[in-house]
Amino acid sequence: MVVDDAGFPIFSQIYEGNKSEPETLKDILERLNKDASLEMAGNLPMIAMDRGIATKDNLKLIKEMEFPYIVVERRAVEKEYVEEFKEAKETFEKITPGTNCVSSGTESSKESVYVKKIPIEKGSRVLCLSEGREKKEMAMDELKEQRFLDDLKRLRRSVKKGNIQLVEKVGIRVGRLKERYPSIARYYDIHLNLDEDEKR
Missing domain, CATH: 3.30.70 (Alpha-Beta Plaits)
Incomplete structure (x- = not known):
């Protein structure tokens, strides 16, 4: 179209x-x-x-x-502009929803978009930070984190009840949780404390 x-x-x-x-x-x-x-x-x-x-x-x-x-x-290029994104709300142009204007101020807005045009070879690259997407991704990450912690608590209860006793099986379950929540698990250190029999 x-x-x-x-x-x-x-x-x-x-x-x-x-x-x-x-x-x-x-x-x-x-x-x-x-x-x-x-x-x-x-x-x-x-x-x-x-x-x-x-x-x-x-x-x-x-x-x-x-x-x-x-x-x-x-290809994901945002990692090449980490410093720029850190100051995006102060240094990028701000596009306010519902209007046709672009400003460089810091007026409050629920879901503004911040953009910066960078010249590159034979063209330009536009960096974009969306508050709406940022909020959505934060909410999704919070939900993933809560599910990750809930699953860890369930695993811990299973170990305490004796449903899972062998260290190897606990390690397998922890590994599965890390595979299921890779973006969250990387921020956590999980340690196994063994009892006297080194079973759980």
Whole structure:
């Protein structure tokens, strides 16, 4: 679908459901190239893509056809900008929901988005911090942590009741919990305290 600056559809195309997006990209670009002269006074539209379609070959095709584009990168690069993100709310541009304005202030907002454009070779990279996503991810992490701790408590009760006695079996259960909650377990040190018989 192609939309104008106000978000209203200009035209769209429906493709067969059994075709992957990368396979249809060339056809889409060719049609856009053709229709741009008719519908958009020769102005090529901005191509917005998710990481699933943003392969090297597809990006090469888009560049060859000289379309402007914005894409979610396939590789995680946020770790390269840890320091920038630490000061994002003070140094990035702030986009306030429900308005068309961008500011550099610190006005309060429930779910603002902070962005910073960084020039890179043959283009730019946009760093983005979303308060809404940040809150959602924090809530998900809190839920995972609570489930992790609840499972540890259940394991501890099972050991105390004697349902699990061998050290090896306890270790296996702990290992499974770490596999189930890898993003949470890494922040915890779990120690096994053995009784006199070194069974539990």
